[in-house]
Amino acid sequence: MKLKFKIKSGALQFTVFVAVLIALLLTGLILYAYTFIYMKEQSKGAIENIQFVDMGIYSLLEQKELNTDTIRIDFIKKENQIVKVHLSQWGIFQKGISEARFRKKKFVKSAIIGSLLRANESPTLYLQETHNALTVVGTTSIRGVAFLPIQGVNSGYIAGNSYYGRQLIYGTIKKSSTELPKLGKIQTDAIQYYLKEYKINDPGDYINLFSVSRIVNSFKAKTKGYYAVQPIILENKRISGNIIIKSETAIKIRKSALLNDIILIAPVIEIEDGTIGSFQAIASKKIVLGKKCNLGFPSALVLFQDNKNDSDQNLSVSSDNQILIDSGSTVKGCIAYFQTKEKPDFQTQIVLEKDARVKGQVYCNGNFELRGTVSGCVYTKQFVANQAGSIFMNHVYNATIENETISVVYGGIPLEQEPKSVLKWMY
Numbered sequence: 001m002k003l004k005f006k007i008k009s010g011a012l013q014f015t016v017f018v019a020v021l022i023a024l025l026l027t028g029l030i031l032y033a034y035t036f037i038y039m040k041e042q043s044k045g046a047i048e049n050i051q052f053v054d055m056g057i058y059s060l061l062e063q064k065e066l067n068t069d070t071i072r073i074d075f076i077k078k079e080n081q082i083v084k085v086h087l088s089q090w091g092i093f094q095k096g097i098s099e100a101r102f103r104k105k106k107f108v109k110s111a112i113i114g115s116l117l118r119a120n121e122s123p124t125l126y127l128q129e130t131h132n133a134l135t136v137v138g139t140t141s142i143r144g145v146a147f148l149p150i151q152g153v154n155s156g157y158i159a160g161n162s163y164y165g166r167q168l169i170y171g172t173i174k175k176s177s178t179e180l181p182k183l184g185k186i187q188t189d190a191i192q193y194y195l196k197e198y199k200i201n202d203p204g205d206y207i208n209l210f211s212v213s214r215i216v217n218s219f220k221a222k223t224k225g226y227y228a229v230q231p232i233i234l235e236n237k238r239i240s241g242n243i244i245i246k247s248e249t250a251i252k253i254r255k256s257a258l259l260n261d262i263i264l265i266a267p268v269i270e271i272e273d274g275t276i277g278s279f280q281a282i283a284s285k286k287i288v289l290g291k292k293c294n295l296g297f298p299s300a301l302v303l304f305q306d307n308k309n310d311s312d313q314n315l316s317v318s319s320d321n322q323i324l325i326d327s328g329s330t331v332k333g334c335i336a337y338f339q340t341k342e343k344p345d346f347q348t349q350i351v352l353e354k355d356a357r358v359k360g361q362v363y364c365n366g367n368f369e370l371r372g373t374v375s376g377c378v379y380t381k382q383f384v385a386n387q388a389g390s391i392f393m394n395h396v397y398n399a400t401i402e403n404e405t406i407s408v409v410y411g412g413i414p415l416e417q418e419p420k421s422v423l424k425w426m427y
Contacts, residue, residue, distance in 0.1 A: 050100075050107055052081065052083045052100040053083070053098045053099065053100040053107050053108065053109045054098075054109065055083070055098075056073060056083050056084070056085045056098030056099070056100065056109075057085075057096050057098045057109055057111055057422065059073060059085060060085055060087045060094075060096040060098070060113065060420075061096075061113065061419070061420040061421065061422070062420075063087055065087075065186075066087050066088055066089060066094070066186060067085075067086050067087050067088065069086070070084045070085070070086040070097075070099075071084065071085060071086070072084050073085055081100070081101070081102050082100070082101045082102075083098065083099070083100045083101075084098070084099045084101075085097065085098045085099075086098075087113075089186065089187070089190040090112060090263070090280075091190075091194070091263045091280035091282060091300060091302070092187060092191065092280060092282070092300045092302050092334065092336060092413050092414075093112050093113060093114045093280075093298065093300070093413070093414065093423065094112070094113040094114070094414060094420075095110065095111075095112060095113070095219065095426075096110065096111050096112075096113050096422075097109070097110045097219070097220065098110075108220050109425065110219040110220055110425075110426040110427075111422045111423070111424065111425050111426055112261075112298060112422070112423045112424045112426060113414070113420050113421070113422060113423060114298065114334075114411040114412055114413060114414055114420065114421060114423045115411060115412045115413060115414050115415050115418035115419065115420060115421065116409065116411060116418065116419040116420060116421035117361070117376070117377060117409070117410050117411060117412050117418075118408065118409055119144070119376075119403040119404075119406055119407065119408050119409070119410065120403070120408065121145070122145070122377055123144075123145050123146070123147050123377055123379070124142070124143065124144025124145050124146060124171065124376075124377055124378070124401055124402065124403045125142055125144070125145075125146040125147065125148075125377070125378050125401050126147040126176055126180065126181065126377070126378070126379040126380070127146075127147065127148050127149060127176055127380060127382075127383070127394070128149075128176055128177075128178065128179065128180050128380065128381045128382070129149045129150065129175075129176050129177055129178045130149060130178075130381065130382060130394070131149060131150075131151065132149060132151065132382070132393060132394045133148075133149060133151035133152055133153060133154050133394065134148055134149070134152070134153040134154070134383070134394055134396070135153070135154050135155070135156035135392070135394055135395045135396070136153060136154075136155060136156065136163050136165065136168055136395075136396050137155070137156040137157065137158045137161060137162070137163055137385070137392075137395055137396065137397045137398070138158070138161045138162075138163065138164065138397050138398040139164055139165075139398050140163065140165065140396045140397065140398060140399050140400070141165060141170065141400045141401075141402065142168075142169050142170065142171070142396070142400075142401045142402070143169075143170040143171055143401070143402040143403060143404060144170075144171045144172075144377075144401070144402060144403035144404075145171055145172045145174065145403075146169045146171060146172070146173050146174070147174045147175065147176035148169075148173055148174070148175070148176055149175075149176060150175060152173065153168045153169055153173070154168070155168060156392070156395055158385065158387050158388065158392060158395065158397055159387055159388040161397075161398075180363070180365060180379050180380075180381065181379060181415045181416065181417065181418070182415065182416045183336075183338065183363075183413065183414070183415060183416070184414050184415065184416050186414075187413070187414055188338070191282060191302065191304045191338070192304065192306065194244075194246075194263075194265050194282055195265060195267075195282065195283075195284050195304060195306075198227075198244070198246055198265065199227050199246075200225050200226070200227045205222065205223070205224050205225065206224070206225070206226060206227075207224050207225060207226050207239075207243060209226040209232075209237075209245070213236060213237055213238065214237075214238045214239075215237070215238070215239045215240070215241075215243065216239075216240050216241050217240075217241040217242045217243050218241055218242060218427055219241060219242045219261075219426040219427060220427075221242060222242075223242050223243070223244060224242065224243055224244075225243055225244035225245055225246065226243075226244075226245045226246070227245075227246050227247075228246075228247050228248070229247070229248045229249065230247065230248075230249055231247055231249045231250040231251070231252065232245065232247040232250075232251045232252070232266070233251075233252045233254065234251065234252070234253050234254065234257040234259065235253075235254035235256045235257050236254075236256045236257065237256075237257045237258070237259075238257075238258045239257070239258075239259050239260075239262055240258075240259070240260035240261055240262065241260075241261055241262065241427070242261075242426075243262040243263070244262065244263045244265065245262065245263070245264050245265070246264075246265040246266065247265070247266040248266070248267070249266065249267065249268070250266050250267065250268040250269070250270070251264050251265075251266040251268075251269045251270070251281075252269075252270045252272070253269075253270070253271045253272060253275055253277075254272050254275070255272045255273065255274040255275045255276070257275070257277070258276065258277055259277040259278070259279045260277055260278050260279065260296075261278060261279065261424075261426065262279050262280075263279065263280045263282065264279060264280065264281045264282065265282045265283075266283055267283060267284045267285040267286075268283060268285050268286045268287075269281045269282075269283045269286070269287045269288070270286075270287075270288045270290075271287075271288065271289045271290055271293060272290050273290035273291040273292055273293065273326075274290070274291070274292050274293065275289075275290065275293045275294075275295075276293070276294045276295075276296075277295060277296070277299075278295060278296035278297065278298070278299050278332075278333075279295070279299060280299065280300040280301075280302065281300070281301050281302065282300075282302045282304070283302070283303050283304075284303070284304055284305065284306070285303075285305075285320055285321060286303070286320055286321070286322055286323075286324075287301050287302075287303055287322075287323045287324070288324045288326070289301065289323075289324065289325045289326060289329050289331070290326050290329070291326045291327055291328050291329060292327075292328040292329060293326075293328075293329040293330070293331075294329070294330050295329075295330070295331045295332060295333065296332050296333075297332035297333050297359075297360070297423070297424070298332070298333045298334070298360075298411065298423040298424055299331055299332060299333035299334075300333050300334040300335075300336065300413070301323055301325075301331065301334070301335050301336070302334075302336045302337075302338075303321070303322070303323050303336070303337045303338070303349070304338045304339075305321050305337070305338070305339040305340070305349075306339075306340050307321075307339050307340055307341045308340040308341040321339075321347070321349060322347075322348060322349055322350070322351065323335060323337060323349065323350045323351070324351045324353070325350075325351065325352045325353060325356045325358070325372070326353050326356065327353040327354050327355045327356055327372075328355050328356065329353075329356045329357075330356070330357045330358075330359065331357070331358045331359070331360070332358075332359045332360055333359075333360045333361075334360050334361045334362075334363065334412055334413050335350060335352075335358055335360075335361070335362045335363070335364075336361075336362075336363040336364075336413055337349040337350050337363070337364045337365055337366050338363075338365050339365055339366060345367075346367070346384065346391050346393070347366075347367060348366075348367050348368075348369045348384050348386065349364055349365075349366035349367050349368065350362065350364045350366070350367075350368045350369070350380075351369045351371075352368075352369070352370050352371060352372040352373075352374070352399075353371050353372055354371045354372055354398070355372060356371075356372035356373075357372055357373045357374070357375065358372075358373070358374045358375070358376065359375045359376060359405075359406055360375075360376045360406075360410065360411075360412060361376050361377050361378075361379070361412035361413060362374055362376075362377070362378045362379070362380070363379045363380075363412075363413060364378075364379065364380040364381065365381055366380075366381055366382075367380075367381065367382050367383070367384040367393075368380040368381075368382070368383055368384065369383070369384050369385060369386060370383060370396055370399040370401070371397070371398065371399055372399060372400075373399070373400040373401075373402070374400070374401045374402075375402055375403070375404075375405045375406045376403065376406050376410065376412075377401075377403070377412070378401050382394055383395060383396050385397045409421070411423040
């Protein structure tokens with residue numbers, strides 16, 4: 001009897017063991033299946049986050065107005081998936097931020113946005129209708145689509161030099177209008193705000209400009225900056241990111257400073273010879289870019305002259321109200337001059353010296369003296385050539401405007417009626 005009892009007890013124990021083992025295996029399989037499904041959903045959600053955040057940025061390219069706050073977009077009809085976007089001004093350009101969230105996973109992208117330009121279709125030259133023909137002299141070469149006054153283009157003669165080209169324009173000629181394509185009102189208001197009103201109100205938003213040598217602020221974070229009434233000299237610094245530096249007097253940039261993606265604001269901005277970087281400089285009186293500088297894309301040198309209350313007899317010094325790009329320098333981005341009142345004067349608002357180059361866009365609501373090369377496009381009211389002690393209006397002397405050595409698609413300042421494009425993905 002004892003032997004039979006032991007056999008039954010062992011069988012029962014074995015049965016219980018098998019049952020527990022099966023339960024554990026089933027539980028493990030259930031946990032594995034749940035974990036697999038959960039991880040698959042999380043992985044899919046992460047991939048969709050990347051896709052949706054791109055869709056958010058591209059939706060901002062169609063948006064006309066800026067946002068005062070982050071808004072949720074409703075093109076995503078999926079549970080636990082949220083996409084929010086924000087469009088704000090960033091200097092002469094715009095800044096777009098898109099955030100996609102799936103449960104606790106979040107993905108954020110930021111970008112600098114400007115206008116979309118196509119080398120083969122957009123104007124290589126847009127010369128405003130002032131009832132004065134364009135005159136080309138010397139080794140001047142204009143290649144691409146040219147919008148000109150109804151008087152067209154002629155060859156000219158300066159200081160013993162005639163025009164040496166085979167064609168006056170190497171490309172299509174179209175008629176221009178009495179106004180340049182306009183900068184959007186949002187951009188105009190923003191530039192005036194930067195120059196006249198912008199200040200840093202929260203002490204927590206200040207950067208330690210002079211106590212540290214390297215400063216970085218992500219575009220996904222709140223904008224930080226530095227404000228001073230007195231002049232600011234930037235030297236031996238590496239500053240990059242979502243940062244604005246403003247002086248009510250002047251900013252001087254030494255070549256020992258490496259500035260990337262920031263905004264500089266002052267009445268006068270002077271950039272030392274040999275400076276390298278990528279930034280926006282916004283001024284109300286003067287910008288000087290020294291010799292052999294190299295500013296990467298998307299840099300911008302912007303001069304805004306609020307002269308609507310000035311009398312026509314109030315003539316300033318010739319070097320004031322001017323952007324000068326000195327010889328040997330390269331700017332990849334935009335050079336822009338705006339004024340609130342167009343004056344019929346002979347002063348030069350933008351000077352691009354010999355052997356200097358702009359790869360991108362020049363916009364001049366005034367007089368542009370071109371001695372170097374623009375690869376991209378030029379929008380200007382008039383050209384001017386100061387040669388042999390004389391001033392030649394609407395003359396281009398020994399200069400080049402072409403669309404052959406720039407990308408097929410590139411970006412510029414946001415003009416009305418122009419589609420928008422991502423200029424640079426930020427960090």
